[in-house]
Amino acid sequence: MTSYDLTGRVALVTGGAQGLGAGMAEALAAAGASVAIADVQNQLGEETASALRAQGAKAEFVALDVTDDGQWATAVEKVVGALGGLDIVVNNAGIEVTNLIVDLDADSARKMLDVNVIGTALGIKHAFRAMRPEGPGGKGGAVVNIASVAATIAFPGIGVYSATKSAIDRLTRVAAMESGKLGYGVRVNCIYPALTPTAMGNKLAVDCAELGLFPSPEAAAGAVAEMTPLGRLGQVDDMADAVVFLSSDAAKFITGAGLPVDGGMGM
Structure with missing residues (x-):
């Protein structure tokens, strides 16, 4: 039986300074991975990385605004240099602004699109560039995108947020197809947290x-x-366990999939 052992692998988690991202980073580290915490919250990110190191993990913090293409390139270079490669990218960073559609604020909507959709797309881009055969990682790997149960249900007040999480589902599937067709060796999946x-x-x-x-x-x-x-x-460890599974060899023949981690809410 294949285990969830991630020893020797390097993971980057966006939005990893707190919340779901911090829980995912901790679970990946517990499974043996070296972990890079990537976030715009520098002090909190440093503290999260330090806490992981105190638990015996190899962990670093990298500053990253996921909407900035140049910052992605710099962050990946730093991770490869500091931790020796890149095998797993978890595109977790996201924002939610609650609005009734009748009161929609265009600036808030654009911000959600920028962070949630463009940020995830750039994460896939730079994961592919690092992990494909000619990249600095060069060993293939796994990308796990964080969508939401909001992509599968109609819940009031989160129309644009729901749309961005539905977009992550589509990005995941197209990216998985491109990776397979082009021989990148990178599996791409997403989860729908409750x-x-x-x-x-x-x-x-x-x-x-x-x-x-x-x-x-x-x-x-x-x-x-x-x-x-x-x-x-849901609880943080529910989501973190799913990320570890999709990052591991236990999911070696799974790509282009969306895994509900929602207690059945979206069925």
Whole structure:
């Protein structure tokens, strides 16, 4: 039986300073990978990398605005130099701005498109360039994109966010096809996380209550749990475990797939 052992592999996690990204980085490190925390939050990112090192992992922080092509190139170069390669890229960085469509703010919508869609596309681009046979990694690898259950359900207040996460699903599938056809040796998959009580998830519940969609943040979270067959919200380790699986040899014949990690909510 193939294990989830990632010893000897190097992973880069965007938005890795906190929340889901930090949990994913910790799980990858626990599976044996060296991990680069990539984020715009420099101090918090350094602290997260330091905490991983204190647990015995090999970890570094790299500053990265995922919307900036040049910063991607620099970050990958630093990771390869510091950690000896690049085998796994987790495109986790994302933002959510809650708006009813009737009150849509164009600037906020563009920001979500820029971070969530362009940021993920650039992550795939630079993962391919590093991991393909002629790249500095050169051994192939795995890309895991973080979509959302919002890509599979109709939930009020998150229209543009849902659209960006649906776009990540399409990017994943096209990228997997290109990698296969061009012989890059890089598997590309995505997961659809459920609502998880991180800072972003908690803010969404508050925002929905403020928009009058639910009587309170607790009612918003409760409504999500009621829509979920397993009867609860997601937890960070639920999502992190799925990322480790898709990054490992246990998923060696899986590419172009979207894995729901949502307790059945999106079925």
